[in-house]
Amino acid sequence: MPNRPLFLKLLSAVIVFxxxxxxxxxxxxxxxxxFIESMQALFRLALEGTLFTAYAETLxxxxxGVAISAAFGITLxxxxxxxxxxxWLFAPVFIVMQAAPLAALIPLLVMAYGIGLTSKVFVVCIxxxxxxxxxxxxxxxxxxxxxxEMGRSFLASDREIILKIIIPAASPVIFSGLRLGISAGFIxxxxxELKITPTGVGDIISYSRSVADYPSMYAAIFxxxxxxxxxxxxxxxxENALFEGNNRGYVSD
Amino acid sequence: MSQTDAxxxxxxxxxxxxxxxxxNVSKNYGPVEALKNLxxxxxxxxxxxxxxxxGCGKTTLLKIIAGLLxxxxxxxxxxxxxxxxxxxxxxxxxxxxxxxxxxxxIRNVAFGLELRGVARSEREAIAEKYIANVGLSGFENSYPxxxxxxxxxxxxxxxxxxxxxQVLLLDEPFSAVDEQNRRKFQEDLLELVxxxxxxxxxxxxxxxxxxxxxxxxxxxxPRPSRVSEIIRPSGFRNKGIENIRRDPEYxxxxxxIWASLRSYAE
Amino acid sequence: xxxxxYRLPAMSSLLVWGLLWEIIGQLHLTFFVPPLSxxxxxxVEIIGTPAFLKALxxxxxxxxxxxxxxxxxxxxxxxxxxxxxxxxxxxxxWVNIFLSAPLTALVPVLMVLFGFGMTSIIITTTLFAIxxxxxxxxxxxLQINRSLVEMARSFGASPLDAFxxxxxxxxxxxILGGVRIGVIRAVxxxxxxxxxxxxxxxxxxxxxxxxxxxxxHFWAVLLVLxxxxxxxxxxxxxxxxxxxxxxxxx
Numbered sequence: 001m002p003n004r005p006l007f008l009k010l011l012s013a014v015i016v017f018x019x020x021x022x023x024x025x026x027x028x029x030x031x032x033x034x035f036i037e038s039m040q041a042l043f044r045l046a047l048e049g050t051l052f053t054a055y056a057e058t059l060x061x062x063x064x065g066v067a068i069s070a071a072f073g074i075t076l077x078x079x080x081x082x083x084x085x086x087x088w089l090f091a092p093v094f095i096v097m098q099a100a101p102l103a104a105l106i107p108l109l110v111m112a113y114g115i116g117l118t119s120k121v122f123v124v125c126i127x128x129x130x131x132x133x134x135x136x137x138x139x140x141x142x143x144x145x146x147x148x149e150m151g152r153s154f155l156a157s158d159r160e161i162i163l164k165i166i167i168p169a170a171s172p173v174i175f176s177g178l179r180l181g182i183s184a185g186f187i188x189x190x191x192x193e194l195k196i197t198p199t200g201v202g203d204i205i206s207y208s209r210s211v212a213d214y215p216s217m218y219a220a221i222f223x224x225x226x227x228x229x230x231x232x233x234x235x236x237x238x239e240n241a242l243f244e245g246n247n248r249g250y251v252s253d
Numbered sequence: 254m255s256q257t258d259a260x261x262x263x264x265x266x267x268x269x270x271x272x273x274x275x276x277n278v279s280k281n282y283g284p285v286e287a288l289k290n291l292x293x294x295x296x297x298x299x300x301x302x303x304x305x306x307x308g309c310g311k312t313t314l315l316k317i318i319a320g321l322l323x324x325x326x327x328x329x330x331x332x333x334x335x336x337x338x339x340x341x342x343x344x345x346x347x348x349x350x351x352x353x354x355x356x357x358x359i360r361n362v363a364f365g366l367e368l369r370g371v372a373r374s375e376r377e378a379i380a381e382k383y384i385a386n387v388g389l390s391g392f393e394n395s396y397p398x399x400x401x402x403x404x405x406x407x408x409x410x411x412x413x414x415x416x417x418x419q420v421l422l423l424d425e426p427f428s429a430v431d432e433q434n435r436r437k438f439q440e441d442l443l444e445l446v447x448x449x450x451x452x453x454x455x456x457x458x459x460x461x462x463x464x465x466x467x468x469x470x471x472x473x474x475p476r477p478s479r480v481s482e483i484i485r486p487s488g489f490r491n492k493g494i495e496n497i498r499r500d501p502e503y504x505x506x507x508x509x510i511w512a513s514l515r516s517y518a519e
Numbered sequence: 520x521x522x523x524x525y526r527l528p529a530m531s532s533l534l535v536w537g538l539l540w541e542i543i544g545q546l547h548l549t550f551f552v553p554p555l556s557x558x559x560x561x562x563v564e565i566i567g568t569p570a571f572l573k574a575l576x577x578x579x580x581x582x583x584x585x586x587x588x589x590x591x592x593x594x595x596x597x598x599x600x601x602x603x604x605x606x607x608x609x610x611x612x613w614v615n616i617f618l619s620a621p622l623t624a625l626v627p628v629l630m631v632l633f634g635f636g637m638t639s640i641i642i643t644t645t646l647f648a649i650x651x652x653x654x655x656x657x658x659x660x661l662q663i664n665r666s667l668v669e670m671a672r673s674f675g676a677s678p679l680d681a682f683x684x685x686x687x688x689x690x691x692x693x694i695l696g697g698v699r700i701g702v703i704r705a706v707x708x709x710x711x712x713x714x715x716x717x718x719x720x721x722x723x724x725x726x727x728x729x730x731x732x733x734x735x736h737f738w739a740v741l742l743v744l745x746x747x748x749x750x751x752x753x754x755x756x757x758x759x760x761x762x763x764x765x766x767x768x769x
Contacts, residue, residue, distance in 0.1 A: 012609040031631035092530045099703055099752035100745040101710035107729040112551050149321050150351035153339045154365035168355050186621035205627050225620045232619045
């Protein structure tokens with residue numbers, strides 16, 4: 001069958017959504033609406049426009065936070081990757097941050113910066129930054145030695161080696177670090193809305209839970225997961241298209 | 254086996270003037286002696302092979318000549334000048350090709366010229382000439398991952414030729430290339446040595462390859478690394494490339510080298 | 520990095536950062552950052568208190584249950600996916616979706632379905648950890664050297680033998696790698712769960728400290744948490760490196 005992968009994907013979607021529908025009809029819990037009810041709620045929210053104003057609100061800290069993390073994170077990562085001194089000083093901080101449950105900082109951020117946008121942007125930043133920094137630094141450090149030697153033997157200056165060899169060679173890994181950073185940023189943005197103050201999509205989730213409008217609650221959660229997954233998927237495809245063959249062309253293949 | 258010093262090494266045939274001289278070079282990595290007091294002359298316009306078992310320091314020596322590594326003691330003299338860094342007089346061909354995977358063939362070949370600040374149209378014209386020379390016409394806009402291993406190394410060779418350096422340094426250039434392509438390469442290399450009037454320094458671990466392509470073979474032995482012997486095959490060079498491999502002198506030299514290296518095989 | 524001819528240990532710069540923390544604290548620049556020394560004194564004080572031990576115990580139970588569930592379900596499912604194409608094609612899209620989905624959004628659902636207690640936190644932890652374990656176990660099985668399997672068959676190994684003597688061991692580096700990342704994610708999951716369901720474990724402790732502005736206490740708990748998370752991740756990294764030679768030779 002030529003469309004076997006597509007067919008199986010559809011089949012697996014039907015199985016999961018079907019199970020959701022059946023579980024909702026039994027129902028397994030008073031708080032478990034059917035798939036169809038949830039989708040109806042989703043369409044209603046979209047038609048009313050509530051969904052779009054909510055997303056405008058939710059995406060603000062996410063976009064700001066990711067932009068700040070990207071700018072700072074890549075710069076810092078390049079620096080750490082290029083200088084042993086900088087690596088010694090900064091890398092441990094980000095290695096600990098990478099392993100640590102940084103979400104625990106949220107109550108502190110709220111005390112320091114209040115419950116406004118600043119705190120939320122901070123939450124996105126602390127979630128997104130470590131992976132961006134560490135990926136960038138690792139990519140720079142792992143530039144193939146023979147490429148750098150090639151540059152030197154053909155008389156490249158240090159600046160040319162960085163601009164023409166190290167950065168292009170590192171860019172696929174930097175890009176995937178960005179993608180992982182955005183993925184963590186999504187977690188942070190939603191966490192901020194659920195924990196700090198309910199705004200945007202977090203507001204729809206919290207509000208519909210408090211009035212027991214479970215279909216709307218599930219619809220909002222479904223939509224944010226869908227948005228994150230689709231967006232990250234598109235980024236991954238872009239990554240593959242942009243850097244096609246970039247990791248090949250060495251002797252190893 | 255004779256352990257003669259390089260300076261008094263036996264050589265058959267007259268040695269022309271040297272393009273590159275390695276004088277009393279040592280290289281230590283901490284307590285490990287990679288090279289110890291090594292001296293060697295590389296005659297101008299000829300191909301010299303550095304041949305030896307793995308770990309004998311032949312690639313280290315090549316990278317010191319290239320200026321990529323600093324010797325712990327001793328010096329490298331090229332045309333009367335001591336060199337300590339890479340320079341326009343030398344070009345390197347890498348074992349793993351070291352092509353930029355994100356750049357097309359023509360940009361890869363022109364990369365050395367790009368780094369020297371040659372204008373785009375000019376460097377691409379030069380690159381195109383050398384791409385044609387190594388037989389890759391039509392692949393100018395391909396990318397390294399679209400080429401076979403042999404073709405990639407031709408790109409690496411074209412890049413080294415296009416900067417018009419007097420000395421070409423080749424670090425096991427054919428070791429990652431399949432056997433048929435390697436033979437073709439060896440024939441092309443002989444052609445290059447005859448036509449280009451450059452000095453070639455060629456690192457290999459293949460005895461047959463060294464004897465086939467070299468005007469002079471320096472045999473390096475490990476622990477501590479030293480030049481044990483210098484051999485100058487001369488008899489079969491003008492009998493045509495297709496006859497080399499059955500020439501008695503070729504076979505004798507291969508046997509002789511194997512006899513002195515066999516105790517180093519693991 | 521070397522200074523004055525000595526090689527500085529990799530993480531030694533954390534001492535510099537600790538010193539900086541102490542200085543900022545001593546300068547009383549901000550109420551939110553008490554001196555490190557004071558935090559450490561508070562840490563020693565609270566570490567034996569019933570409230571702290573209760574939070575630690577609850578967190579440890581949720582964390583360990585979540586990790587155990589992820590490992591016990593994740594590894595077999597991953598190996599199954601690696602070996603059976605149909606199961607793989609049906610499950611893989613969902614594994615990938617949940618791997619990149621912002622799982623925090625699911626916590627409210629768990630809260631309404633399973634209540635504000637341990638169950639929800641354990642499920643949150645499992646949801647954070649399991650997907651990468653599945654995916655890595657699958658990858659481990661998929662890239663087992665064919666000739667290794669053929670070797671076993673040519674020497675007459677039964678399918679069961681092949682499974683326990685070849686598959687599990689040959690895929691071990693990837694599986695362990697997945698478990699390491701999964702455990703790190705589980706640490707984050709258990710804390711996120713506790714923050715959102717803030718009446719258990721450290722979540723409750725954080726509520727208490729921040730509503731009473733007990734900065735020293737707050738930082739002391741953070742220090743313990745971050746320290747434990749880092750120790751766990753380093754220990755698993757060490758284990759993984761010990762079996763890395765399996766991967767090197769293929």
